[in-house]
Amino acid sequence: MPTCSLIDLGLIPYTETLTLQRRLATLLAEDRLGDVLLLVEHPPVITLGRAGQMAHLRVPESSLAAMGIEFFEVERGGDMTYHGPGQLVGYPILNLTEHGRDLHRYLRQLEEVLIMTLSGFGIAAGRSLGRTGVWVGEEKIASLGIHVSRWVTRHGFALNINMDLAPFEMIVPCGIQGAKMTSMTQELSRPISVREVMVALIERFEVEFGVSLLPTSLPELFCSRSQAGRIERDVPAIVRGAS
Numbered sequence: 001m002p003t004c005s006l007i008d009l010g011l012i013p014y015t016e017t018l019t020l021q022r023r024l025a026t027l028l029a030e031d032r033l034g035d036v037l038l039l040v041e042h043p044p045v046i047t048l049g050r051a052g053q054m055a056h057l058r059v060p061e062s063s064l065a066a067m068g069i070e071f072f073e074v075e076r077g078g079d080m081t082y083h084g085p086g087q088l089v090g091y092p093i094l095n096l097t098e099h100g101r102d103l104h105r106y107l108r109q110l111e112e113v114l115i116m117t118l119s120g121f122g123i124a125a126g127r128s129l130g131r132t133g134v135w136v137g138e139e140k141i142a143s144l145g146i147h148v149s150r151w152v153t154r155h156g157f158a159l160n161i162n163m164d165l166a167p168f169e170m171i172v173p174c175g176i177q178g179a180k181m182t183s184m185t186q187e188l189s190r191p192i193s194v195r196e197v198m199v200a201l202i203e204r205f206e207v208e209f210g211v212s213l214l215p216t217s218l219p220e221l222f223c224s225r226s227q228a229g230r231i232e233r234d235v236p237a238i239v240r241g242a243s
Contacts, residue, residue: 002098004035005221006202006213011085014045014070020218021154024093029150035098036221037205037213038091039198042083045070046171049145052079056172069167076155078132078145079175086163086183088194088201089156096151099209103148107132110157113208114142117159117201123187133174134159139182143174159201161185161194 009017017040027033046069048054054061056079057071064071083089096106111127114134118125118141125142128135134142142159160183168181184192202213 001210001212002035003214004037004094004209004211005216007036007038007216007218007221008198009038009040009218011041011043014042014047014072014083017042017091018072018074021091021093025149025152025154028093028095029152033221035095035211036093038093039201040089040091041085041087041194042089043070044068044082044084044167045072046080046082046167047071047076048073048080049076049078050074051077052175056080056175057170058172059170069170074147074155076145076147078143080171081143081145081158081174082167082171083158084163084167086161086185086194088159088161088197090158090201090205091156092153092205094153094209096148096153101151103146106148106153107144107146109208110144110146111142113201113204114157114159116204116208117197118142118184120200120204121184121188121192121197123184131174131176136182136187139180140173140176141182141184141187159184159197161197162192 017038024033024036046064061071099106111134115125123136125134125136132144133140142157144157146153146155160181162185163183165181165183173179173181184197206213
């Protein structure tokens with residue numbers, strides 16, 4: 001079975017993972033790296049995809065910093081979303097030439113990973129016709145937004161686990177007027193940890209994509225591909241500080 005490096009970065013600023021994704025995607029496209037799955041949580045941040053509208057931000061952008069919320073316009077598909085602690089974010093950096101070369105299939109696979117993960121916790125989630133993501137009834141529990149260049153993916157999915165949902169009120173989530181967000185904690189009426197869900201999601205990802213996820217640190221990932229075992233000088237600074 002093909003392997004895919006699994007890197008758990010914990011709680012990390014959005015801008016650092018954005019830089020890292022772009023670098024990993026370039027290396028993968030140049031066949032200097034294999035597939036990678038990054039799993040993270042982010043401090044509060046709102047992101048706007050390339051199809052989004054600033055009008056979907058319901059508060060002045062200038063007020064976000066005072067609330068401790070960052071804001072980024074990025075190259076992923078989709079509209080506006082919010083990330084915060086208690087939400088599991090996955091960034092698969094995959095070469096789709098090895099996974100079907102079909103963007104719609106890839107999105108459905110990501111949804112299936114999330115749906116089956118939720119099912120394992122007794123949450124009946126599914127798709128909503130014409131609306132990318134994963135829903136519990138009429139409430140959204142997971143969002144997707146991807147970017148693909150030279151058949152290499154970046155960005156990915158965000159699953160609401162035990163996060164504070166209040167900041168979603170500051171935006172039109174995913175550009176869908178009237179959309180309400182939910183979380184696993186809210187659906188289960190009990191606490192649940194990101195770590196517990198991560199373990200289950202890893203298993204579902206392996207099944208859906210036919211890979212074996214190999215826990216790897218960033219230095220290990222880059223050292224294994226760099227000349228004489230040295231980290232490349234142009235990799236993101238995050239690598240040098242990782243353990």
